[in-house]
Amino acid sequence: MRILLVHNPKAGSEEHEGEDFIKALKRAGHKATYQSSKKKGIMKALKKKIDLVLVAGGDGTVSKVARRLVAMDSEIPLAVLPMGTANNFARSLGFCLSEKELIEQLNHGKCNTFDVGQARGPWGKRYFFEGAGAGLFADYMRAPKRDGKKDEPKSKAEAMRRHVKELRRRLQTYRARQWEIEVEGSDLSGRYLLWHAMNIRSVGPVLTLAADAKTNDGSFDFVGAREEDRALLLDYFDARVAGKRRKFPLRPKRLTKMRLRWTKWPLHFDDELWPAEDGKPPQQCEIELIVKNAALRIWRIE
Known part of the structure; x- marks a missing residue:
């Protein structure tokens, strides 16, 4: 799949974690591109030809990306690598696997709908x-x-x-x-x-x-x-x-x-x-x- 990784570099504890995620995605057979959640360009990146948005961060980062997808009326699905403290959003969506397991199983996912408050x-x-x-x-x-x-x-x-x-x-x-x-x-x-x-x-x-x-x-x-x-x-x-x-x-x-x-x-x-x-x-x-x-x-x- 063509995957856009939106990563919060301040989340998690490992150095160069974004690079590690990109390498892991490529090893799993995906074409992956990187976008920091702390820099401009998220909306532009979301408009490119991609099959999936993978957010690596906490609830705030997930919400930030999700708001843009809804505003675009996009049908691109979102997945989460939970890296925050509470991770309420990710947990409610069933993203409870380890980072390694989740990346390995991305090909086996299914697209579901999610209600949004306005x-x-x-x-x-x-x-x-x-x-x-x-x-x-x-x-x-x-x-x-x-x-x-x-x-x-x-x-x-x-x-x-x-x-x-x-x-x-x-x-x-x-x-x-x-x-x-x-x-x-x-x-x-x-x-x-x-x-x-x-x-x-x-x-x-x-x-x-x-x-x-x-x-x-x-x-x-x-x-x-x-x-x-x-x-x-x-x-x-x-x-x-x-x-x-x-x-x-x-x-x-x-x-x-x-x-x-x-x-x-x-x-x-x-x-x-x-x-x-x-x-x-x-x-x-x-x-x-x-x-x-x-x-x-x-x-x-x-």
């Missing part, structure tokens, strides 16, 4: 793939991290545990905020500790909020925790910190369209904040989220 608001239009949300997690993304000067975690699992522990600490005193929310014509407005519109099962530090979410069913899952759900959330975080498996205690609601109206508070789309960390939230805002069925192609490795 948000319309003051910025115009933007796409998202994992989910959108607000409240505890979005505020945590914006806030300075308490443990920034501690020793580096020894593993990805330890890094995730630290994030969950800090979220749990913040939840104890976190103030629920008022959101006007309409899902499929139903008024779900109220004071929320957090809410998320989920395309994949997990958000942030592998918090599985929608265990039954599917990425090709034409709908997202809305999960919301109100003030009266605080104790349930604390128990869930306690279980996660202890390394126990615990199903998220709140039942999701399916959605294809969602309207929001709120004041000041930030949102997140995938792993990006809106407004950006150095931006100022609008005094009042209204947006619409819709699900675009099968807007992205994924090369799944069986």
Whole structure:
């Protein structure tokens, strides 16, 4: 196959990893070209004659490439070499093999569709793939991290545990905020500790909020925790910190369209904040989220 490798050179730990991937792809019989995710030219590279886009990076890099494919209305499928910390996007798509195994099995993949979220608001239009949300997690993304000067975690699992522990600490005193929310014509407005519109099962530090979410069913899952759900959330975080498996205690609601109206508070789309960390939230805002069925192609490795 003609493969475009889009690589985040800051992800992973090995030097010259991009070159290693290109060599491995060529050994597997593919015609491979390289594009750094940190340099200009991604859109131009995607317009060339290629059969597959292989993204080597974390969730942010995958989303960056996927947005361009959707904007182009492209039918070129995307595959992932997960190199981030959480890798929620890659894991939800089934990309769990080692780098060597995945490259060796690319010829045996199949093209599947993937639903995409579209948000319309003051910025115009933007796409998202994992989910959108607000409240505890979005505020945590914006806030300075308490443990920034501690020793580096020894593993990805330890890094995730630290994030969950800090979220749990913040939840104890976190103030629920008022959101006007309409899902499929139903008024779900109220004071929320957090809410998320989920395309994949997990958000942030592998918090599985929608265990039954599917990425090709034409709908997202809305999960919301109100003030009266605080104790349930604390128990869930306690279980996660202890390394126990615990199903998220709140039942999701399916959605294809969602309207929001709120004041000041930030949102997140995938792993990006809106407004950006150095931006100022609008005094009042209204947006619409819709699900675009099968807007992205994924090369799944069986």
